[in-house]
């Protein structure tokens with residue numbers, strides 16, 4: 001494991017217990033509606049088997065299970081019962097109808113390699129859904145959000161979790177991560193077709209979907 005991967009792993013390990021509560025508070029509970037929206041999209045695909053990568057404490061996996069009680073859902077994380085590295089998945093080719101990843105792709109050391117790995121484990125014509133932070137495109141909203149992200153969030157996050165670094169990292173990683181058309185292009189380069197993206201809540205998060213070729 002490289003230094004960056006170890007740093008991300010250690011960081012999430014250190015705040016996992018308080019992470020959910022802090023995030024629900026910091027997003028004023030809107031994060032539930034983002035996962036609900038993602039779960040509705042996945043439900044329309046009628047998958048029988050789903051891998052939810054970087055599942056954390058399983059918020060998206062639980063939202064999916066509620067809507068798809070008969071589906072088999074594997075939650076994959078460094079920290080969870082189904083242990084696994086999203087960049088080296090412990091599954092055979094074409095194992096799942098669908099792969100989901102919420103607030104995880106940005107944290108992986110090599111997003112391109114991870115998309116390739118996701119494409120490998122999805123069946124032909126199966127689906128990928130990515131839910132990820134992004135920046136608003138409207139200039140005023142973008143400026144206001146950047147102020148919140150870089151000035152307010154690290155202070156609020158550190159008072160709730162005691163880990164300022166994790167929230168400094170959040171802002172920096174959102175700035176650097178490809179979004180919108182750039183993310184769609186990455187998906188196409190890694191074995192997917194028909195990419196779509198839908199910004200939510202003024203563009204502070206985006207849901208991406210694509211189909212495995």
Ligand SMILES: C[S@@+](CC[C@H](N)C(=O)[O-])C[C@H]1O[C@@H](n2cnc3c(N)ncnc32)[C@H](O)[C@@H]1O
Nearest residue numbers: 012054055056077078084085086087102103104
């Ligand atoms: C921000 S949390 C997201 C949790 C959850 N998906 C959600 O919606 O809140 C990111 C998770 O990614 C996990 N993670 C980081 N790198 C990973 C990797 N290479 N493979 C699997 N999980 C990883 C961390 O352990 C952490 O639980």
